[in-house]
Amino acid sequence: MSLPVALIASVATQVLCQLFKVVYYSSRDHRLSFKYFFTSAIGASNGHGALSAEAVRFRIKSLIDAEADDVLSDDKIVSILVEEGVDIARRTVAKYRESLRIPSSVQRRRERSLRVRPGELDSPIPPP
Numbered sequence: 001m002s003l004p005v006a007l008i009a010s011v012a013t014q015v016l017c018q019l020f021k022v023v024y025y026s027s028r029d030h031r032l033s034f035k036y037f038f039t040s041a042i043g044a045s046n047g048h049g050a051l052s053a054e055a056v057r058f059r060i061k062s063l064i065d066a067e068a069d070d071v072l073s074d075d076k077i078v079s080i081l082v083e084e085g086v087d088i089a090r091r092t093v094a095k096y097r098e099s100l101r102i103p104s105s106v107q108r109r110r111e112r113s114l115r116v117r118p119g120e121l122d123s124p125i126p127p128p
Helices: 003-009 015-024 052-067 072-085 088-097 105-114
Strands: 025-027 032-033 041-043 051-052
Touching: 041 052, 051 052, 052 072, 052 088, 072 088
Parallel strands: none
Antiparallel strands: 025 032, 041 051
């Protein structure tokens, strides 16, 4: 998390992590912990570099928002992200999806099947 900062400041990483837990930035409207400004990273599958966890969350949200007829399962999202070079586990995708308050694929499929399609209610209901 803070290794580059620790190297620049010539301080142990553990000291910085403890410091970030207790030091806050305060303004008129907000009080934020310093750890808010440092995000965790997810390794790239090619072994070079890393991606921000927030960037991966955004990609998961964009994949789910772009679902057409097929609802993407967590496993399918993992395979798409691995093809894009993100080394991520299914449980991490599930954790990020839940943190974004996005329901599971089963729940999204149920919600989609319960939606009224345009034109379905236009036809008269036959008498009993």
